[in-house]
Amino acid sequence: MTFTPPDPHQTRPDLQGTFGMAATTHWLATATAQSVLERGGNAFDAATAAAFVLHVVEPHLNGPGGDMTGVFAAADGVPRVLAGQGPAPAAATIAHFRDTEGLDLVPGAGALAAAVPGAVDAWFLLLRDHGTWTVRDVLAHAVGYARDGHPVLGAVAATVERVAGLFTAHWPTSAERWMPGGRPPRAGEVVTNPEHASVLERLAEAADDAPSRRAGVDAARAAWREIVGTAAESFVATPHRHSDGRDHAGVLTADDVARFEAGYEQPTTAEFRGRTIVKTGAWGQGPVLLQALQILDGFDGSDSARLDPSTERGAHTILEALKLALADRDTWYGDTDVPLEHLLSAAYAAERRALIGETASHEVRPGVVPGRTAPPPPLRPAGGTPSGAAGAAGAGEPTVQTNGTTRGDTCHLDVVDRWGNMISATPSGGWLQSSPTVPGLGFCLGTRLQMTWLDEDSPSRLEPGRRPRTTLSPTLVLDADGVAVMACGTPGGDQQDQWQLPFLLRVLVGGYTPQQAIDAPALHTTSMTDSFWPRTWVPGGAVVESRIGADVLDGLAARGHVLTGAGPWSLGRLSAVTRDPATGVLGAAANSRGAQGYAAGR
Template sequence: MSTNPAFVEPSVETTRPDLLGTFGMAASTHWIATATAQSVLERGGNAFDAAVAGAFVLHVVEPHLNGPGGDMTGIFATADDPTPRVLMGQGPAPAGATPEHFRAEGLDLVPGAGALAAAVPGAVDAWLLLLRDHGTWELVDVLAPAVGYARDGHPIAPRVAATIATVQSLFRDHWPSSADRWMPGGSVPVAGDVVRNETWASVLERLVDAGSVHDGAAADGRVARIDAARDAWATGFVAEAIDRFVRTPHRHASGTDHAGVIRAEDLAAFRASYEPATTAEFRGCTIAKTGPWGQGPALLQTLRLLDPLDDALLDPSTVAGAHTIVEAQKLALADREAYYGDGVVPMAELLSDAYSDERRALIGERASHELRPGSVSVAAGALPPLRETYTPRGEPVAGVGEPTVPGARGTAVAAPAEDDALTEDRGEPIVMATGETRGDTVHIDVVDRWGNIVSATPSGGWLQSSPTVPELGFCLGTRLQMVWLEEGTASTLRPGQRPRTTLTPTLVLRDGAPVMALGSPGGDQQDQWQLLFLLRTIVGGYTPQQAIDAPALHTTSFPGSFWPRTWTPGGLVVEDRLGDEVIAGLEALGHVVTRAGDWSLGRLSCVTRDPATGVLGAAANPRGAQGHATGR
């Protein structure tokens, strides 16, 4: 229960218990992946062995949310070194991906589906790097569960079947290899059907076989076997198959046909790596995130804005708290647009006391409908065109006219039909018939009895991202949709540079020791939902499960990272459980509110560790009845 009287008391009852133990804990967005990770811990593996095994299972059981052709970011600390480190599995733009090429193809945005939007796949290499350097198991053993579920099958989850049903016409008419893969016999699977991906199982076995020539008795045999698998991926049969396949034009989310530009040489030039974490202090805790090639530092900027405020203004369950939190997020996300990318970003200045004090003064009594980046010593990038979106059913936004950013041009976007799915992100992808996807991703957290802890958010390579490569059983991701084709922005497309990713796991430390790993799917909303969790646990005294269960909200008053890159000035999406009185109060302050249902926003999971006692914990999201935590 909350120990802070300034916060609204959470319900004493939670949807599931806060798990506590001393042996090991795992939590993820799918029960099979969680169970797989825990089974590795039970057989003597450490947190890194467990996370890698669980992650490869996520490729199989949540293929509409992530895949081998996608990317990932992780953040971790080891039992021997509590310093947080970032696992960088975000591949760059291919050499042939230039703004000029896209414009020559008649495009002014990178499409949201199709191989032309593919960055270099980074997830598989990143997981293998983590296993090599910090795991203990052999690759064949870590991959065995994924191979088993791919070859022998697993009961398909309802959302996977629903995604395939949504894009079945696209598959039949334009992506026959995907129809063959996901609609065997021409039929869309239904929830509970046992589905298989024998092709991907064979690919995994070929990666293992690539290392079989190395002497198992040699001291470095395990490392050599894993490196051989990495080479087979980047320079061998996987890269060659991708290169051959994408050269044939196919339908993209733009409604036009294009060939991909990724080549075998692009895969050969990339390797996953480690980076120092970007950190900020908040209420006695150190919050660790990726660098500004991801959106993670925007969470740190938001926390810096909120840190000195009264506790009552940090409670998301009240009008004053929700308003203050959302207005702070808008300021940080405006800076994301102006400064973040794979280049020189003045992060120290953006997180400084002086800059935070200056920006905090802009939090007003009413909702801002502007995009207001700040000014620091490094020039901001040009702001992209602002494509103004609609409320979910196309109603006009009262009092909102053209965007008020100098030089920004508002562009109307057609409203959806009445029976279309809501476009608000619920942690599952919203998929259109064209393959356009808003929302994404899976997540996994693991902590072991020795103190190793890892949080990772894999994504991309969704089954609806681009046509399945027949020889491999998976498709490529579409991360390049997060770059701009306009010159001069902080995240303009550049060959060899990483697109600014939305993937943003979190590590929390206290007195230099890791105490929590957490994350969520949800595209641009990932850190917005994590912010609510952090405020409720660090300031409000909620338990992790109470914080996950509590009503969620997020703003859409910034340019989205996903095609077609729209925004809703003043937009605020809330769970109805926030309450009619609070929602009405937010509307009275000028927020353009969309109700998203009672249990709809966020899919957080987390694991915890008390350094003083060694007690471990875990919690997972009940929304969608799929996330799962386990441990003992």
Template sequence: MCASTHWLASATAQSVLERGGNAFDAATAGAFVLHVAEPHLNGPGGDLVAVFATAEDTSPLVLAGQGHAPRGATIEHFRAEGLDHVPGSGALAAAVPGAVDSWLWLLAEHGTWELADVLAYAIHYAEHGIPVVPQLARVLATVEDLFRTHWPTSYALWMPGGQVPRPDATLVNPDYAQTLRRLCTEGAGETRTARIESARRAWRTGFVAAAVAEFATTPHRHSSGGDHAGVITAADFTDFVPSTEPAVTAEFRGITVAKAGLWTQGPVLLQALAMLDHFGDERIDPSTAEGIHTITEALKLAMADREAFYGDRDPADAEDVVRRLLSPEYSRERADLIGTVASAEFRPGDIGVTPYMPPLVTEQHDVRVEGVGEPTVRHTGDTRGDTCHIDVVDRWGNIISATPSGGWLQSSPAVPGLGFALGTRLQMTWLDPAAPSRLAPGRRPRTTLTPTLLLRDGRPVAALGTPGGDKQDQWQLLYLVRTLAFGMDPQEAIDAPAFHTTAVVSSFWPRTWTPGGLVIEERADGAVIDELRGRGHDVTVAGPWSQGRLSAVTRDPDSGVLRAAANSRGAQGYAAGR
């Protein structure tokens, strides 16, 4: 079974499974197709977080495909450039790309297919074209002036013939097809693993690293309004090494929930579940005003802790902080703070560690909220990128939940000849030495990417996730409450009306927050919305099918029965299997 945010990726993954590949072959092939099919939501210059388990070892592992800050990315350098935030677009905000090398590592270690066979799908779509979904067309129309005036390489790549592609047009990317073909060609060796390792070297120390480093030194327009050069070098590429680490886990209603650590926002979901576990089902029903209120207030408290304590800490320190945040005593203390009215305060807790208090900047101008899962386009023309997701489980029990992101076509100018742009994950760091998610060379930015694996009695039973930046764990929390506490099936839980709080410090430039903010789909009951406003929530009613892009696969380890579900919002997500 497989499910993803785009039907071409799901079709690709299912094709690999049908032809005998395992879940890791299928996920890798599907992920490279996502580079081509959803270039406004992810790209080869971006990053990756995955949680997986193998049929032989069911212990959940995290694949840490989040690149670190380059050697030249110092607070002092950014300040000298006249910046008080890391920009939301432009190569100065680029972390070292981690997605491609991490996918290739996974393929080498746990896959079975040859590299050329895995990449053939993405090469085909890059050469022959993908259908332009309406959201992609809208993003391209928004950045047309920027590309034409300031980013000519992007204009040439994404607007062939000087025309913005219309919805349902066919868009090709021959440069990326050539990049992938060259990785296959340079992947020489006597064994499958050796050939993949050769391709990894071509990426990390060969033509890709060299081209990126040369181009990044050209000053270009950033979202700050100024022109800056990037600081990433070829040497920075060699510093990144994909790695795995044990997942962080917590229990909810008898199920183990596995997430990545404090260098992501993953423990937010675990903290919220730990708080909600202190309430009976009647207090956390997402179809009622009381349930929405309780869930929202728990998320506010967990998100405040995210800003106060999360970041790329050294392993021993991170383990200690997570232990404190997930302790039963602390979750009880935090749950007791949830009253009957909405809080508009920023309330990190006391875990014996000095909390970081970020600047709380409210939104000062109108924001035009676009369709879910797509970049938020502001009235200034700035865009914020989003993310993709893919889940795969195979007949043997291998299972993976992966959230690739970054390197959006609107993040920075396209690198000539490579067919992709660098990412902007450093925008999630603070130019403050006191911040746990501070900018520093070699440190990973605290990412919003947060896939999930579920286990019952130590055996994996589900993989799930969603795009959505700061909303990823919020929407996943709704799914888990609905399936684990209320018995909904996966598709029913995904389709149910969704909501999220905006009373969090945004991970994206310019790092604003909306005290008391709550966004809810208009399919929710009107009386529920009225009661939420009566409780003090600043409610924004969004479109009927506008919040969330969840997908999931499940496996019953006793019967071996597999299931999959995908998001119907936007008519892009797709689940497949047999």
């Protein structure tokens, strides 16, 4: 079929080579990954080293106290999910939040919303089982940047400036960490994090004393649990300001941290146009992408133009398909027995496809699952604020402003090596503005529990030991022979799968190169329940980059979409790596929006 031709003026080249490729949301992490490949490490060594660097150089977007999910295929070709999403602590009960703390929503900032940190253990698990490097070698880049310093991003400086009042008035440990001279850092100023460096050094020392590389990784995992659990439990017990404008104590304990182990899981997959798309299970939002693709796959022949995101009809159809998939996410998904066989069936996709009309829906329309019931999520109009939120600590992913009006992103990385190992991973959580910095650690805890509901009947309810339904959603694409040929993903919370959908349509159907697809105009819907505090929605809402064209924007408005102008280059933080099994040629592409993400390789 014929899509709208890509813009001939690419922001970046499509990189090609045969040795190794990496693409991440920060050039220092990309350079780190590539340097590991150059020194003989494989894709999993490189990804792990890059991830620890992202903790240091993008602290407003992720941290060691947060979480991650990954999808990867080793050279054996078997796709797996790396599950680094920690569960709710043992004391994180609905009764405690509702009755003791007087809450009707889990806060968006503050340690009460902390799940068990999962990212570090997951990366070490991957390193142990699929990497080749030692803990000390993998951590060396991150230790260097934390101990000796790195030029701080303007976005980090701006984030600290926005929450300076919160830090000064309510989170003194964060003020000490991020405003040591009484002011936020300036863009380009060299900053250090000695406490963070010390924690990493202690992990490396624990690994050094072990009798083997594998045993060393497990020793580092044990040391991590001890160091973080002890420090976090003693600190979060002191009440501090949360996003509802009140002070609460956290409930995370050293035992919660000690009990957690990351793991591997079977992925959820769907076929689309001769490819297999690989995602997490429905404890993440990955199946949203699969459901949307299944719906859109039914438009063929004369209707195939409905898949072009750059046209009015295509953009409208894509937005409507996303609304339907997200309505199912908000109703059916969670860390429980989710009826994915039904939700991903061809018959169900046909039912959902029939609901897409010529005008924008302003309703939340989850599908019917035989024999199942679940409460639809509460619908809170955007602009409203939960009661008692005056003086709130912040909101959303990540929380960056005391009134919750500024939103942020997450991190992402993709790596492929010459042996065919490939990984896509999305680290997140533990943002510097999530909750107060924990003394002795140099970083804070995450707030992923804000994605749970205080409703016993909800599949994504808050429950001890249950994972929050995360938005982290990396992707693998397999060819007809089941071989991994592309890894891709993006930061962006609820937008992660929404931004990946047009990218995949343009690459797999429209014939775009990955860089052309990344550079093309992006869009997403806000006509669903936001996963982040204060959990609002915009009926019929659509956010579209302005360079899609006035005719398309006018047409979408005429169809009833409630448009929010997004500027010409504002949506999406996509990156991707590729591999052609027939030739061994590798590729990489990265987002230019925000002047931060980069790809490298040879």
